[in-house]
Amino acid sequence: MRLDKFISSQRPDISRSMVKELCRKGMVSVNGQTVKKPDTHIDESRAEICVNGERISYREHLYIMLNKPRGVVCSSKGGRSRTVLEIIPEEYRRSGLFPAGRLDKDTEGFVLLTDDGELAHKMLSPKSHVPKTYFARLEKPWEEGYAEAFAGGMTIDGNEKCLPAEFKGGKDPFECTLVLHEGKFHQVKRMFQALGNRVVYLRRISIGSLPLDPDLPLGKCLEILHKDVEKLLAR
Numbered sequence: 340m341r342l343d344k345f346i347s348s349q350r351p352d353i354s355r356s357m358v359k360e361l362c363r364k365g366m367v368s369v370n371g372q373t374v375k376k377p378d379t380h381i382d383e384s385r386a387e388i389c390v391n392g393e394r395i396s397y398r399e400h401l402y403i404m405l406n407k408p409r410g411v412v413c414s415s416k417g418g419r420s421r422t423v424l425e426i427i428p429e430e431y432r433r434s435g436l437f438p439a440g441r442l443d444k445d446t447e448g449f450v451l452l453t454d455d456g457e458l459a460h461k462m463l464s465p466k467s468h469v470p471k472t473y474f475a476r477l478e479k480p481w482e483e484g485y486a487e488a489f490a491g492g493m494t495i496d497g498n499e500k501c502l503p504a505e506f507k508g509g510k511d512p513f514e515c516t517l518v519l520h521e522g523k524f525h526q527v528k529r530m531f532q533a534l535g536n537r538v539v540y541l542r543r544i545s546i547g548s549l550p551l552d553p554d555l556p557l558g559k560c561l562e563i564l565h566k567d568v569e570k571l572l573a574r
């Protein structure tokens with residue numbers, strides 16, 4: 340790969356024209372040697388690239404955990420609403436980044452942003468049954484029969500059959516958690532509606548076996564470490 344392409348793909352805050360300038364100033368090195376030509380070809384998986392003394396490590400893909408606030412949409416184009424891609428900091432804005440799975444505009448919580456289409460496909464495929472856990476606050480107290488109703492595979496809107504889901508009532512009679520193994524449109528809201536209740540607040544708190552970092556403030560994001568990426572697919 341070309342040196343300028345490598346640096347700007349790993350560090351979206353450094354454009355290719357900036358790399359050219361940095362090379363000219365002698366601030367870019369490859370394996371300890373200063374490199375003045377931005378079109379130099381490098382072996383991106385092995386070469387040690389430094390910009391201004393700082394090592395730029397190679398990551399083929401980026402995985403970002405965003406704690407989505409209300410009012411932000413999970414699509415690439417938002418119209419008049421802000422999108423998840425618009426609220427993340429500059430340094431994470433890589434080309435090809437997209438939200439893997441959607442939360443409603445009024446739902447908060449864990450959204451994965453990535454440029455890894457293969458992982459997103461595996462995570463979202465209905466066949467993979469990757470669990471997604473939600474915390475919900477309800478309009479009316481939850482009832483004893485809910486766990487059984489969810490576990491039995493509920494039918495919503497007359498004819499849409501859902502996979503078995505795990506319901507757990509909270510100490511607070513209006514609060515609960517629900518684990519789904521698929522992602523139908525407005526699914527949590529429609530499931531509670533089928534039980535004669537209504538969701539008044541919803542937050543996704545985990546994907547696979549990876550929980551939303553409890554210290555991550557709303558609207559903020561962090562990079563998911565390599566060792567944790569597989570957890571996004573754990574059943």
Ligand code: URA
Nearest residue numbers: 443446525526527528
């Ligand atoms: N189910 C819903 O109803 N809304 C969401 O945003 C996610 C799951």
